[in-house]
Amino acid sequence: xxxxxxxxxxxxxxxxxxxxxxxxxxxxxxxxxxxxxxxxxxxxxxxxxxxxxxxxxxxxxxxxxxxxxxxxxxxxxxxxxxxxxxxxxxxxxxxxxxxxxxxxxxxxxxxxxxxxxxxxxxxxxxxxxxxxxxxxxxxxxxxxxxxxxxxxxxxxxxxxxxxxxxxxxxxxxxxxxxxxxxxxxxxxxxxxxxxxxxxxxxxxxxxxxxxxxxxxxxxxxxxxxxxxxxxxxxxxxxxxxxxxxxxxxxxxxxxxxxxxxxxxxxxxxxxxxxxxxxxxxxxxxxxx
Amino acid sequence: xxxxxxxxxxxxxxxxxxxxxxxxxxxxxxxxxxxxxxxxxxxxxxxxxxxxxxxxxxxxxxxxxxxxxxxxxxxxxxxxxxxxxxxxxxxxxxxxxxxxxxxxxxxxxxxxxxxxxxxxxxxxxxxxxxxxxxxxxxxxxxxxxxxxxxxxxxxxxxxxxxxxxxxxxxxxxxxxxxxxxxxxxxxxxxxxxxxxxxxxxxxxxxxxxxxxxxxxxxxxxxxxxxxxxxxxxxxxxxxxxxxxxxxxxxxxxxxxxxxxxxxxxxxxxxxxxxxxxxxxxxxxxxxxxxxxxxxxxxxxxxxxxxxx
Ligand code: SF4
Ligand code: SF4
Ligand code: SF4
Ligand code: SF4
Numbered sequence: 342x343x344x345x346x347x348x349x350x351x352x353x354x355x356x357x358x359x360x361x362x363x364x365x366x367x368x369x370x371x372x373x374x375x376x377x378x379x380x381x382x383x384x385x386x387x388x389x390x391x392x393x394x395x396x397x398x399x400x401x402x403x404x405x406x407x408x409x410x411x412x413x414x415x416x417x418x419x420x421x422x423x424x425x426x427x428x429x430x431x432x433x434x435x436x437x438x439x440x441x442x443x444x445x446x447x448x449x450x451x452x453x454x455x456x457x458x459x460x461x462x463x464x465x466x467x468x469x470x471x472x473x474x475x476x477x478x479x480x481x482x483x484x485x486x487x488x489x490x491x492x493x494x495x496x497x498x499x500x501x502x503x504x505x506x507x508x509x510x511x512x513x514x515x516x517x518x519x520x521x522x523x524x525x526x527x528x529x530x531x532x533x534x535x536x537x538x539x540x541x542x543x544x545x546x547x548x549x550x551x552x553x554x555x556x557x558x559x560x561x562x563x564x565x566x567x568x569x570x571x572x573x574x575x576x577x578x579x580x581x582x583x584x585x586x587x588x589x590x591x592x593x594x595x596x597x598x599x600x601x602x603x604x605x606x607x608x609x610x611x612x613x614x615x616x617x618x619x620x621x622x623x624x625x626x627x628x629x
Numbered sequence: 630x631x632x633x634x635x636x637x638x639x640x641x642x643x644x645x646x647x648x649x650x651x652x653x654x655x656x657x658x659x660x661x662x663x664x665x666x667x668x669x670x671x672x673x674x675x676x677x678x679x680x681x682x683x684x685x686x687x688x689x690x691x692x693x694x695x696x697x698x699x700x701x702x703x704x705x706x707x708x709x710x711x712x713x714x715x716x717x718x719x720x721x722x723x724x725x726x727x728x729x730x731x732x733x734x735x736x737x738x739x740x741x742x743x744x745x746x747x748x749x750x751x752x753x754x755x756x757x758x759x760x761x762x763x764x765x766x767x768x769x770x771x772x773x774x775x776x777x778x779x780x781x782x783x784x785x786x787x788x789x790x791x792x793x794x795x796x797x798x799x800x801x802x803x804x805x806x807x808x809x810x811x812x813x814x815x816x817x818x819x820x821x822x823x824x825x826x827x828x829x830x831x832x833x834x835x836x837x838x839x840x841x842x843x844x845x846x847x848x849x850x851x852x853x854x855x856x857x858x859x860x861x862x863x864x865x866x867x868x869x870x871x872x873x874x875x876x877x878x879x880x881x882x883x884x885x886x887x888x889x890x891x892x893x894x895x896x897x898x899x900x901x902x903x904x905x906x907x908x909x910x911x912x913x914x915x916x917x918x919x920x921x922x923x924x925x926x927x928x929x930x931x932x933x934x935x936x937x
Contacts, residue, residue: 352642380819381848441708444744447748481852509667512787513784541666593838594870
């Protein structure tokens, strides 16, 4: 099963949920963690995997053969991303803007354009104890996260549980992560920010059409508006983690809650059982 | 005119609370919220919206069902997997409406708007339609004018919308003869942050003393270096993990980065947030004092940069 953990905003504790859930379940079943927060992957800091393989993620960008190019400008005309310009009869390419759509090569009347791979990031995979781990990382200065996210997601296994740590926000990178998931957990906190971002995240998941529920982190540090909103919208709240300076310190040192406070193992297993129940309930309802 | 950009490698470091606290201290400025994905600054500044403006992002492919022959050429050429065969309608008949529906369909969430399918469709059945991707606003707040935005759900192009917000903030600052723009930057190091970095006077990076916080700080400092923007650092909640704070300070020292401020953990911050007021407008506690001291040092630093 593919479960994505997302939040309207970073810093709400997505990585905390992913890593603790993975550790709590790894004794019982095959667990895979895919960190798709490719701008700032952090899950490895907590799970400390031993990386075995690293692969480059590339996009096909145009390469212009100047002996064939007649400077007609067709390529820059069709490029929707302004990744090509023609100046003084010569084509200049801006690979960092290119989405690799292949439009310019199709449009070029002289066949002057071929494509070469351009590196935009990496995918690394390895093993963290029993947990199968992979993450993606875009190169600094590269604005395109979704292709790297898709490259990480291609590693998703069929058996057991695959947990995806999604990037924060509600725009294209998150959608790339949440798409095709069986379930989405939204992590929030009980503050006006948390509520505002949660509402946006709920809108996003509804748009993508994935069943979801909420986890409230630092649940004692705020007010009840998030809970009231969830009740009104009939969104299940599956777990609450109170604010505790000891937990904050555990996190700061790069340690996981379930390691230092084994009392937290049963609640995370319970969280998983609830997810399973909601997914099968939905499957029955839609007749799959 | 100067622009102070407040960023953090990652969300949740308290960046927006700090921007709001600075907004209540600074004089003669325009505020900009470039976190267009999940704008939060307005929750603390209580803006009265004066103008609402539409933002069009990239276009999306639209297929005209009547013209499509179902040849499948578009499915082959779309590199983003955005076009698929339409699922057969359950029951096989929906002819009551008189339409058979399209043979192929575009998933607008996957469409990147490249237009390759329109070039390749032999039937001329595909057109690119401009896509309303969000809104941007000009508002008045008790702390000065604010330019902010909201990207539509599941939309791309946050970079372009960030650029728009910054342009408008500049225009407004010139109009009002303001000397400073304070910008609440987007989280991360991706396309919206890149759009927010170019040409700013100084970037204040807010970090927290955790393993992850330090890691994120390094990435964002590298990014700012890439665009040659001067950086100074604020360690928020530094006393939650003093040993991690010291490691971050040592890192900053090695990299030649100044620390503009160290803010202690203070329950007043959460209280200010829940009551939706800037910290410096409602507290005289330790965190508020630390922000005030930081503001003084930021002013000095920006003055120095101007002299250079
Ligand atoms: S491949 Fe597409 S995005 Fe890249 S330069 Fe060509 S037309 Fe532009
Ligand atoms: S379309 Fe081909 S021939 Fe024309 S400018 Fe581009 S590369 Fe040169
Ligand atoms: S290429 Fe044109 S005609 Fe062929 S399936 Fe696509 S939309 Fe229909
Ligand atoms: S515009 Fe580009 S991304 Fe969108 S459907 Fe057509 S080929 Fe695919």
